[in-house]
Amino acid sequence: MPEHIVSRKLYFLICGILLSLTLLTWGVALINLGRWNIVLALAIAFSKATLVALFFMHLRYSPRRTQLTLVAGLFWLGILLLLTMSDYLTR
Amino acid sequence: MSTAPTAEVVRREENYLNVSYGIRSWLLTTDHKRIALLYLASVTVFFFLGGVFAVLIRLNLFTPTGDLVSAATYNKLFTMHGVVMIFFFLIPSIPAVLGNFLIPLMIGAKDLAFPRLNLASWYLFNMGGLIVLYSILSGGIDTGWTFYTPFSSVYSNTHVVSTIFGIFIAGFSSILTGLNFIVTIHTMRAPGMTWFRLPLFVWTHYATSLIFVLGTPVIAITLALVAAERLFHLGIFNPALGGDPLLFQHLFWFYSHPAVYIMVLPAMGVTTELITTFARKKLFGYSFVAAASLAIAVIGFLVWGHHMFVAGQSAYAAMIFSLLSYLVAIPSAVKVFNWTATLYKGSVSWATPMLYGLGFIGLFVMGGLTGLFLAALGVDVHVHDTYFVVAHFHYIMVGGAVMGYLGGLHYWWPKISGRLYPEALARFAAIVLFIGFNLTFFPQFILGYLGMPRRYHAYPPEFQVLNVLSTAGASILAIGYLLPMAYFIWSMRYGPAAGPNPWPATGLEWLTPSPPPPHNFDETPTVTWEPYDFPNRPDLKYPSPVVAVRQLGPTPQEE
Structure with a gap:
């Protein structure tokens, strides 16, 4: 099976998105949303895990x-x- | 040119056992057949260790006052019996020994997909086992094999963390074995070996591997959380710290109920092979039996709440789990009916493996049907945590899984060792085992129904007669287990040569010499026939000369 080559640009882009999502998690934690805090934090975490699996772990390819x-x-x-x-x- | 034929003869006789010698050649081997034998040695050691605990339990219950050991020691004995037997014998027994040996042979491959991972899994298994052994020798553990919180995470003063650590590590060996089987079955089948030409043994191992891969991580994390709560006082399961003890039971049984199917599915695979071979008939309803294996693996994940009917689970959840538990009986029954239909008008012979196969069906039906009693909410309230439950799961795990394991060992022993075991003695041992098993565990159904709770080291005197019967049965059972070990070892040196296909059977593993050459097949076989197609395989003459001579009495001399 030929290995798919992912461009460096895409890696940096995903890395940037992951870092901004981390900042977003931190920001949301500062606002009191009651039980929605945990929901939002988990939703962000889930999206980050999906990005890692899709691009860094090459699942997409x-x-x-x-x-x-x-x-x-x-x-x-x-x-x-x-x-x-x-x-x-x-x- | 006179040396050429000699060289040819030497090359042909080379097999996986004599290809190299010395301890190093075994400990560093990547041959799936040798790794299977390494596993065989390991699980046999753990089986006898777990057996020693069982003997002590039964001896203590010989008298109502529990004169042999103290209550605290008794708690440790049944815990260590459960931990050793479940995690270090029953779960790895058929997959890691017979599955490892047979799956590549059955699908016409040279080895598993990841031979080094296979060896690594054996080392992980033994590392886990040694850590549990250390826990046992340094004082043991008393939580029950179920590690219920908060007793395990807060109150128990025994070696909980080290035992958990041992199981955690051994879990990786399960995952690696499951992964190896899945990839091997997907990618390494010989030409013509389509999915619906696979032996059912392979289908059941595929289903088992799914449980290994999908379930084992959950138990690993759950036990790690128990250790975290115990060591660092994190509030996860302890209500005093804001945790929830029932959460532990949910997570624990999410794996540990499917673990029962890890034990029994491979035994079903073995039984399917035995029934078809010794009934000389095509399997009735091949695709239904294959689908039933996958259905058991999947539905098995939906029933865990039946372990928690009286634990404080909501009535609504209990009803759902009760209903789902009944569902799992359907694919199990499909298998039993199909085996029975295969026997119908078959040319049934009573070779030793067949005795185990028939024993499996009978005992599994008993265990399965009593499981339906326990899935019924009202009945479960009455018999929960009694000896009825103990009898039920021993019928499944010992009557089912161990019978399957021993049946498989007998059936494939000629392939594994190249030798035949003494048939008459083996049949005698199979009958001794069946009688001993029923005498040990049937009285426990009655004891439980009458109200004797499990896990108590003393009991009211009116229960003594049934307990004495059970202990007497256990001693017969022990003889039934020791006999095969003795004659298997004997046969490795003195047994007559088996030939490639002594029964004769249809699988690819029987096309290669016994014991098989290091790379299984000189040429990759091409499959052009349907599975278990006895009527259209005139090449498989029955009874084979070997079986005919053995049934008449004197065994043929070794060539």
């Missing part, structure tokens, strides 16, 4: 089967969260 592996992992995490929350939200 990987075969479908490799992408499916990530989807399976997320799906199983979904099972864990969904069924656990079915307990916590109905106590």
Whole structure:
């Protein structure tokens, strides 16, 4: 399988986005949004993880089967969260 | 030119056992077959260690007053029995020993996709095992193999952190084995070996590998969180620190319930091979059995809450988990019905592996059906945490997984060692095991139904008769386990040569010599036939000369 070459420019761009998202996390933490603080922080963290997986870990350029592996992992995490929350939200 | 034929003969006889000698050639090997034997040695040691704890438990329960050990020691004994048997014997037994040995052979490959990772997984397994061994020798652990919080994370004064650390490391060996199997099965099948020509043993290992890869990280992190709470007082599971003890149970059982399927799915794979070979019939409903393996692996992840019906989980969640637990019975039943239908009008023979295969079906059905009792909310309130549960899961794990493991070892022993074991003695051992097993665990169903709780070192005197029966059964069971070990070792030196296909069976592993050459096949095989196609394989004469002679009595002399 030929290795995909990613341009240096793209790497720096992603790095810049990641750093600004870090700043955004910090900024949001300074504002009191009640329970939305944690939601926002997790949403930003999730987007950052996605960027790392897609570009730094080359998932975007990987075969479908490799992408499916990530989807399976997320799906199983979904099972864990969904069924656990079915307990916590109905106590 | 007279030397050429001699050189040819020497080359042909080279196999994975005699290709090189010395401890170094084993400890640094990347041959999947040798690594399987390394695993065989490791898991056998842990099996006997876990067995010693079981013997002590049963001896203590011989009398109602628990005269052998103190209550505190008893707590340690059942904990260490569970930890050793589950994490260091049952989970790795079939995948790491038989799976490692057979998957490349069955799909026509030269090795697994990542031979070095395979060796690394064995080292990680032993590192984890040694750390747990250190924990045991330095005083043990008393939390139960379930490590329930906050007892494990706050109150227990035993070696919780080191035990957890050992399991954490051994978990990586599971992940690496699962990853290796998935990649191997996807990418290294021989020409013509399509997905629906794979032996069912490979399908079940594929399903098992999914659980390894998707489930093991969760238990690793969960146990790491217990250690973090214990060492650094982080409030995760301890209510006094703002944590939630039920969160631990959710996370723990998310892996540990599917772990049961890690144990039993490979045993189902073994049983499928045994049933078809010794019924001389094509498997009934191949694609349904293959799909049932994947369904068990997936649905197995949706049922964990049935371990928490009386733990404080919401009634709504309990109902969902109860319903989902019933669902997992469907693919399990599909398998049992398909095995039975395969036997129907088959030419059934009673070779030792078949005794284990039939034993598996019977005991698995008992274990599975009593599992449905426990999935019913009302009944579970009555029998929760009693010996009924202990009997149920031993029927699945010992009656199911261990029977499958031993059946598989007998079936493939001629391939692994190149030798035949003594058939009459082996059948005797299989029957001893079956009787011993039922005598040990059936009384526990009754004990539990009558209300004897599990994990107590003493009990009311009216339960003594059933407990004595159980202990007597355990001693018979022990003989049943020691016999195969003795005659397997004996056969490695004195057993008659097996030939490439002693049963005879249809898989690719039987096309290569026994023991197989270092790279499995001289030429990569091309598959042009359907799996288990006994009627259309006239080349597989049955009974083979080897089996016919063995069934008549005297074993053929070694050539």
